[in-house]
Amino acid sequence: MAGARAPLLEVTGLAKAFGPNAVLRDVSLRIAPASVHALLGENGAGKSTLTRVLLGVERADAGAVLLGGARYAPASAEGARRAGVVLVPQERTLCAHLSVADNVVLGIEPAARARPGLRDRERARAVARGAIALVAADPARVPLDAPAGDLGVADQQLVEIARALAQGGLREDGRLAARLLVLDEPTSSLGHEDARRLFERVRALRDAGVAVLLVTHFLSDVRAHADRYTVLRDGRVAGEGDPRETDPAQIVREMLGRALDAPRAGSGAPPPGRGEVVLEARDVAGARRPRRASLSLHRGEILGIAGLVGSGRTELLRILAGLDPRRGGAVTLRAPRGVGLLSEDRGGEGLMLGRSIAENVWLSPRAPRLAAPRSLLSEAARWIERLAIRAGGPDQRAGELSGGNQQKVQIARLLREDFDVLLMDEPTRGIDVASKAQVLSLFRELAGAGKAIVLVSSQLDELVATCDRIAVLRRGILDPPRPASSWTEASLLLEASS
Structure with missing residues (x-):
């Protein structure tokens, strides 16, 4: 049992407050060496602050905090890296135009011994080669000279892990110097097969002696791959144990402090409020994906789109929103209030992380160019209350919020715009169980009020529970939608994988 071994990392009585707001309260945590330890909790529970302290x-x-039995209190991220504690962030941070090798050694390029100030390219490639070999079962899939942007999402994630390990250092014999790898939501943008491949490499790293702190919202990942778990709630440890011996419902109760009500399931029949067709696509094709997609979206319904990562789901939504060009087919819009898109990439294009919640909620080509600051703040405050956004106030920067609350700010902007058609691309990505339930319940409420919604999600249970109809996008071709009641998670996965 991982929990019976002497800990690699031992946290005792940790506390942290920002002004009057106590974020961590008497947190204690033990992570065994060569183990996978999951850290769970709602957005705002203190997970990010705890990992920021460790890093x-x-x-x-x-x-x-003790690391390997010695006092550990790094004064900077560099100090943490020197101690062998490294991070792979949730959002990808690769430079797409640089090669894999250059990305792996970025910021730690070895200097030429004979010519100070210049990089030793051979040593840099050796470091990159060694790091890639540690994380890729087949290093040929991740060639050192390939631009990182040309790789698939899963292989980019492996490059992120390789870079983190390289920052922790590699010994002369090629063994890892990194002792604790923090993975922040590593599968939030991966399909099932890519997630499976990623966890194969995580297990290989564990077997090589690395401890992994897995920060995630996916209970299925925790039960399948973690040796131990710890739940934070309101800054305190609310539960811990062996995930294989703990009922998932118990873990949810530990996260929430109560049982979770399931979102209302779509009936599979035409919803009572369904009206005319407001968006129609016929044989739509993009530059690469989709190859062929046809759909009719009715007012008052939620149409789900399932598919593996890379099948063309995001590309289809961007075409429907008019952001990407069509290579073929036609799109007809019959919605006077237009179309709004919630981007999968909330940090890159969905939000201005350095600006306030109020500015993000107000941001729109249709918003008045000159608005009184008081109007912005009061409008944002209204949406903060309606969507239960955890924030210090409407003037707080969006980048200071947890992932789930950032997502709610994106949704608030779309709702303030009052679009007729809402295209939701992975709206629950990286958010906690309670926030997911709130968001999905809100979608049902919006559909009942006459909005038309297209919901793309990698979480198949969400599609089955929330949508009226579901269509599967596979190999770039969208199959005709069927009532949600005719699908199960298993049948959706089988259809998408065939």
Whole structure:
């Protein structure tokens, strides 16, 4: 049992507050060496602050941390890396135009011994080669000279892990110097097969002696791959144990402090409020994906689109929203209030992370160019209350919010615009169980009020529970939709994988 071994990392009585807001309260945690330890909790529960303390980005107000039995209190991220504690962030940070090798050694390029100030390219490639070999079962899939942007999403994730390990250092014998790898939502943008491949490599790293702190919202990943788990709720440890011996419902109760009500299932029949067709696509094709997609979206319904990563789901939504060009086919819109898209990439294009919640909610070509600051703040405050956004106020920067609350700010902007058609691309990606339930319940409410919604999600249970009809996009071709009641998670996965 992983929990019976002497801990690699031991946290005792950790506390952290930002002004009057206590974020961590007497947190204790033990992570065994060569183990996978899952960290769970709602958005705002304290997970990000705890990991930032471990990574040297924040200093704790109280408590102690031991790493390998020695006092550990890094004053910076560089200090944490030197101690062998490294991070793979949720959002990809690769430079798409640089090669895989250049990305792996970015910021830690070895200097030429004979010519200080110049990079030793051979040593840099050796470091990159060694790091890629550790994370890729077949290093030929991740060629060192390939531009990182040309790789698939799963292989880009492996490059991110290789870079983190390289930052922790590689010994002369090629063994890992990194001792603790923090993975923040590593599968949130991956399909089932890519996630399976990723966890194969995570297990290989564990077997090579690395401890992994897995920060995730996916209970299925925790039960399948974690040796132990810890739940944070309101800054305190609310539960811990062996995930294979714990009922998932118990873990949810630990996260929420109560049982979770399931979102109302779509009936599979035409919804009572369904009206005329407001969006129609016929044989739509994009530059690469989709190859052929036809659909009719009715007012008052939620149409789900399932498919593996790379099948063309995001590309289809961007074409429907008019953001990407069509290579073929036709799109007809019969919605006077237009189409709004919630982007899968909330950090890259969905939000201005350095600006306030109020500015993000107000941002729109249709918004008045000159608006009184008081109007912006009061409007944002209204949406903060309606969507239960956890924030210090409407003037707080969006980048300071947890992932789930950032997602709600994106949704608030679309709702303030009052679009007739809402295209939702992975709206629950990286958010906690309770926030997911709130968002999905909101979608049902919006459909009942006459909005037309297209919902793309990698979480097949969400599609079955929330949508009226579901269509499967496979190999770039969208199959005709069927009532949600005729699908199960298993049948959707089988259809998408065939």
